[in-house]
Amino acid sequence: MKTLALLAVVVFTISGICAVDRNKFKTCDQSGFCKRLRAFKPEKSQYELNLDSVLVHGNVLSAEVVTRDPADEKRTVLWQYAFKLSALADSTFRVELDEADPLYPRYRTQLALDGEPRPDSLKLTSNDNSKLTLVNKQGHKVVITAKPLKLEFLDQNGEVAVVLNENSQLLVEPLRVRREKTEEDGDGNQVNVEEEGTWGESFQSHHDSKPRGNEAVSLDVGFPEADHVYGIPEHTDGLALKTTTSGDPYRLYNLDVFEYELDSRMAIYGSVPVMYAHGPKRTVGVFWHNSAETWIDVVNYSDSNVVSSIVNLVTGGQKRRVDARFMSESGIVDVFVMMGSTPDEVFKQYITLTGAKPIPPKFSLGYHQCRWNYVDETDVRTVDENFDEYDIPMDVMWLDIEYTNKKMYFTWDPIKFANPSEMVANLTAKGRKLVVIIDPHIKREAGYFLHEDATELGYYVKDKDGKDYEGWCWPGSSSYLDFFNPAATKYYSERYRFENFPGTSKDVHLWNDMNEPSVFNGPEITMPKDCRHYKPTQDGEEGIASFWEHRHVHNEYGLWNLRSTHDGMMDRVDGKYRPFILTRAVFAGTQRYAAIWTGDNSAEWSFLAASIPMCLSLAIAGNSFCGSDVGGFFKYPEAELMTRWYQAGAYQPFFRAHSHIETKRREPWLYPPTTTALLRDANRRRYALLDYWYTLFYEHSVQGLPVIRPLFQQYPNDPETYTIDDEYLLGNALLIKPVTSAGATSINVYLPGNTLWYDADTYMPHTEARITQPVTISKIPVYQRGGSIIPRKERIRRSSTLMADDPYSLVVALDSNNSAEGTLYIDDGETYEYKNNKFIYAKIEYNSKHMTYTFINDNAHYPTKSWLERVVIAGIKTPPKSAKLQQGDKSTPLQMTLHKGNDVLVLRKPGASMGKPWTITFAY
Numbered sequence: 001m002k003t004l005a006l007l008a009v010v011v012f013t014i015s016g017i018c019a020v021d022r023n024k025f026k027t028c029d030q031s032g033f034c035k036r037l038r039a040f041k042p043e044k045s046q047y048e049l050n051l052d053s054v055l056v057h058g059n060v061l062s063a064e065v066v067t068r069d070p071a072d073e074k075r076t077v078l079w080q081y082a083f084k085l086s087a088l089a090d091s092t093f094r095v096e097l098d099e100a101d102p103l104y105p106r107y108r109t110q111l112a113l114d115g116e117p118r119p120d121s122l123k124l125t126s127n128d129n130s131k132l133t134l135v136n137k138q139g140h141k142v143v144i145t146a147k148p149l150k151l152e153f154l155d156q157n158g159e160v161a162v163v164l165n166e167n168s169q170l171l172v173e174p175l176r177v178r179r180e181k182t183e184e185d186g187d188g189n190q191v192n193v194e195e196e197g198t199w200g201e202s203f204q205s206h207h208d209s210k211p212r213g214n215e216a217v218s219l220d221v222g223f224p225e226a227d228h229v230y231g232i233p234e235h236t237d238g239l240a241l242k243t244t245t246s247g248d249p250y251r252l253y254n255l256d257v258f259e260y261e262l263d264s265r266m267a268i269y270g271s272v273p274v275m276y277a278h279g280p281k282r283t284v285g286v287f288w289h290n291s292a293e294t295w296i297d298v299v300n301y302s303d304s305n306v307v308s309s310i311v312n313l314v315t316g317g318q319k320r321r322v323d324a325r326f327m328s329e330s331g332i333v334d335v336f337v338m339m340g341s342t343p344d345e346v347f348k349q350y351i352t353l354t355g356a357k358p359i360p361p362k363f364s365l366g367y368h369q370c371r372w373n374y375v376d377e378t379d380v381r382t383v384d385e386n387f388d389e390y391d392i393p394m395d396v397m398w399l400d401i402e403y404t405n406k407k408m409y410f411t412w413d414p415i416k417f418a419n420p421s422e423m424v425a426n427l428t429a430k431g432r433k434l435v436v437i438i439d440p441h442i443k444r445e446a447g448y449f450l451h452e453d454a455t456e457l458g459y460y461v462k463d464k465d466g467k468d469y470e471g472w473c474w475p476g477s478s479s480y481l482d483f484f485n486p487a488a489t490k491y492y493s494e495r496y497r498f499e500n501f502p503g504t505s506k507d508v509h510l511w512n513d514m515n516e517p518s519v520f521n522g523p524e525i526t527m528p529k530d531c532r533h534y535k536p537t538q539d540g541e542e543g544i545a546s547f548w549e550h551r552h553v554h555n556e557y558g559l560w561n562l563r564s565t566h567d568g569m570m571d572r573v574d575g576k577y578r579p580f581i582l583t584r585a586v587f588a589g590t591q592r593y594a595a596i597w598t599g600d601n602s603a604e605w606s607f608l609a610a611s612i613p614m615c616l617s618l619a620i621a622g623n624s625f626c627g628s629d630v631g632g633f634f635k636y637p638e639a640e641l642m643t644r645w646y647q648a649g650a651y652q653p654f655f656r657a658h659s660h661i662e663t664k665r666r667e668p669w670l671y672p673p674t675t676t677a678l679l680r681d682a683n684r685r686r687y688a689l690l691d692y693w694y695t696l697f698y699e700h701s702v703q704g705l706p707v708i709r710p711l712f713q714q715y716p717n718d719p720e721t722y723t724i725d726d727e728y729l730l731g732n733a734l735l736i737k738p739v740t741s742a743g744a745t746s747i748n749v750y751l752p753g754n755t756l757w758y759d760a761d762t763y764m765p766h767t768e769a770r771i772t773q774p775v776t777i778s779k780i781p782v783y784q785r786g787g788s789i790i791p792r793k794e795r796i797r798r799s800s801t802l803m804a805d806d807p808y809s810l811v812v813a814l815d816s817n818n819s820a821e822g823t824l825y826i827d828d829g830e831t832y833e834y835k836n837n838k839f840i841y842a843k844i845e846y847n848s849k850h851m852t853y854t855f856i857n858d859n860a861h862y863p864t865k866s867w868l869e870r871v872v873i874a875g876i877k878t879p880p881k882s883a884k885l886q887q888g889d890k891s892t893p894l895q896m897t898l899h900k901g902n903d904v905l906v907l908r909k910p911g912a913s914m915g916k917p918w919t920i921t922f923a924y
């Protein structure tokens with residue numbers, strides 16, 4: 001949901017808002033450190049590594065780095081830093097630079113990593129008094145130039161793939177003691193001559209007290225031989241990032257942006273500071289491990305518009321190269337360099353660091369029905385029943401904030417939702433679930449147990465003076481739980497227990513919204529940066545050293561919220577059932593806990609189109625479980641837009657319709673019957689492919705590859721694919737190009753890989769790379785790659801749970817060698833029994849002699865009741881005369897039907913159990 005709409009109307013009496021209010025959000029110039037750092041362009045880096053201090057221990061090289069005053073002949077040391085280079089598993093390096101002896105510890109981001117990264121070996125191979133050369137186990141070299149400091153990361157062919165500080169933009173602003181520096185001005189007044197903004201800066205009516213002064217960090221990263229860079233979601237820009245030579249850098253700062261605009265580098269709800277660089281030679285990546293506000297410049301050296309002496313100096317006329325510069329307001333320099341060298345490998349390397357998404361409960365891959373708000377139990381029941389009445393599959397009903405008793409979370413409206421347990425039981429009887437919203441702001445109301453407990457126990461985030469911070473959000477005056485405090489987290493997690501949240505059951509799942517956090521009256525609609533968070537203190541740490549500022553942790557606040565919710569949901573079922581959580585705020589690592597949606601979009605064609613690159617960017621940054629509000633949150637989608645949105649949503653990972661409280665109701669049956677039929681068809685297509693989705697999410701959880709993939713991931717050597725972001729791959733077998741424009745009668749589709757692609761509706765093969773696809777309103781352009789096999793279920797029921805035991809159809813799309821392969825994952829869909837080997841992970845292979853179904857993991861079994869109902873073989877040139885199924889010692893001749901028009905052979909009712917391996921043998 002949501003935004004400031006109501007508040008804007010009520011408090012500011014703004015009418016007819018129709019676009020983002022840019023004035024509410026900072027430009028780089030209005031953000032003190034961004035302006036300061038962007039202007040920082042030394043001719044030569046002041047950072048030098050002291051070669052005498054180098055120590056290699058295990059996988060870590062440590063050394064002293066100093067800055068020297070360039071203007072000073074004696075080259076006096078200005079500041080000392082601790083430098084660390086670590087070699088990590090999976091072709092990854094880590095570079096850390098912190099002050100050697102800071103005034104008090106600088107913040108280190110805490111939750112992004114999925115545990116301590118595993119070490120690899122690191123060998124110092126040469127130290128020639130100006131340079132160090134090191135090598136890891138895989139043969140990637142690191143060359144460290146001491147003066148000025150520069151780090152080059154070489155690929156296995158000995159070519160520089162990533163270079164740090166070549167543009168001299170490494171910077172760690174040292175923490176200082178505050179001293180008032182004043183001078184007399186011409187009129188005899190004492191004026192503060194401290195650099196403007198050091199000890200405080202203002203934005204509109206908000207003052208940030210900056211008690212630690214300036215503490216920014218920055219680093220430039222060069223990617224030789226790269227054509228494009230990707231990543232750093234969440235923005236509304238394309239998948240391939242643009243150069244920022246003119247205009248502002250990309251911004252990462254989790255914000256609740258009302259009516260966000262498209263094609264923008266402005267910050268929105270999520271911040272994942274990982275960037276990938278790709279060219280025909282290789283793919284590499286960097287993960288900037290920092291949770292503070294961050295701006296990122298992108299410079300393109302191959303773009304002839306960029307001419308500067310520095311550029312020529314650095315590149316020596318080299319053509320292909322993209323550079324980036326990361327600038328963060330606080331923290332340390334902590335950057336992971338991922339050596340690739342393919343898109344698959346680099347995406348996995350990022351997942352190795354931040355964790356894969358565990359396999360979600362299967363129902364969550366079905367269709368979700370949401371609205372702000374389903375107003376009472378009768379409304380919920382009516383909507384639920386209408387899905388059956390109109391024969392549209394649906395798995396989850398959602399409740400937005402109005403279900404609560406006056407916006408007090410963990411309560412129900414006593415009149416409108418008087419019987420929540422019965423309401424939930426009515427849903428679960430049909431295999432359906434309920435999701436309810438719980439936001440991190442807590443209503444400051446006397447008598448509300450959560451507020452009273454949090455006040456008494458000191459669980460709220462504090463303001464700059466150490467009092468409970470008060471902001472304005474949905475409930476009115478609100479405070480915010482400080483999830484950094486372990487006791488507050490534990491307390492919060494326990495609120496999810498069934499006894500503490502009556503009416504809920506294992507079938508009630510969660511939605512954590514507004515967790516940027518959104519604060520309607522805060523600077524940029526969020527929490528002031530000088531608010532205080534809990535910090536476990538060591539001896540002697542007091543005053544400013546005894547807390548973290550919100551500035552340090554902002555982008556990971558939502559992640560701490562999600563982890564608490566996740567822990568609570570695990571605790572309430574003793575770790576037996578998989579939780580489903582949806583979040584709006586995103587940071588590195590969020591994928592371990594939650595699915596994501598792209599926030600408050602609009603019922604406009606452009607927002608439908610934007611949902612594809614936005615989710616692709618999130619997917620390559622670890623968050624495959626992504627979707628947009630189907631139909632658009634603001635405004636009303638007319639029938640055609642609604643139809644196209646359902647058709648697109650059916651092929652996006654998180655498939656949920658949602659709408660704003662002030663929009664016209666738009667459940668599928670409220671449209672003309674022809675439209676309702678099209679929406680039904682889109683949902684049915686989703687359910688037919690649910691087992692393919694589920695298999696992909698399983699494979700993501702163990703292999704780390706995105707579920708939805710940009711074309712360049714699968715076809716990295718084809719430059720045509722590098723900028724395509726209006727079509728994508730689902731796994732490696734399906735290519736999707738949703739129709740995202742009004743009145744379309746045909747669309748152009750690029751079919752990569754010099755391979756056959758079969759129209760998923762007609763099984764007609766395409767051999768050309770560029771096709772013009774005619775589209776009627778019922779057409780969803782989806783193509784299956786020749787060489788792939790996809791599992792389907794054709795008996796669509798009311799919900800996914802009811803389809804668990806249904807039979808499978810296998811769609812075999814042959815390549816030019818008449819072969820194909822695919823995989824299938826089956827388990828109970830909701831528990832962790834898969835960890836005890838209660839699952840099936842099967843490989844399905846076809847060649848003209850045999851088709852086999854074998855278990856990849858021999859130790860794992862699951863007693864599925866599902867059986868093989870049909871095999872569809874597309875692209876068959878020489879049909880066999882007979883086919884025979886063998887399972888165990890049972891052999892059965894099979895019936896076949898050949899469809900001559902499109903060369904499709906159908907094997908009818910093979911009847912094999914999917915719980916055991918089988919073979920089909922063909923005779924000619």
Ligand SMILES: *[C@@H]1O[C@H](CO)[C@@H](O)[C@H](O)[C@H]1NC(C)=O
Pocket residue numbers: 227228229241242243300301302303304322
């Ligand atoms: C860099 O410039 C070249 C040449 O203009 C262009 O082909 C490429 O797409 C640009 N890359 C980026 C990241 O802007």
Ligand SMILES: *[C@@H]1O[C@H](CO)[C@@H](O)[C@H](O)[C@H]1NC(C)=O
Pocket residue numbers: 377378381419420422423426
């Ligand atoms: C549950 O379903 C029954 C039967 O349709 C209905 O009478 C009852 O009102 C429902 N309860 C709630 C709380 O929706």
Ligand SMILES: *[C@@H]1O[C@H](CO)[C@@H](O)[C@H](O)[C@H]1NC(C)=O
Pocket residue numbers: 755787815816817
């Ligand atoms: C067909 O087989 C040949 C020989 O094994 C192989 O080189 C080629 O890549 C295969 N083609 C496809 C589309 O898999």
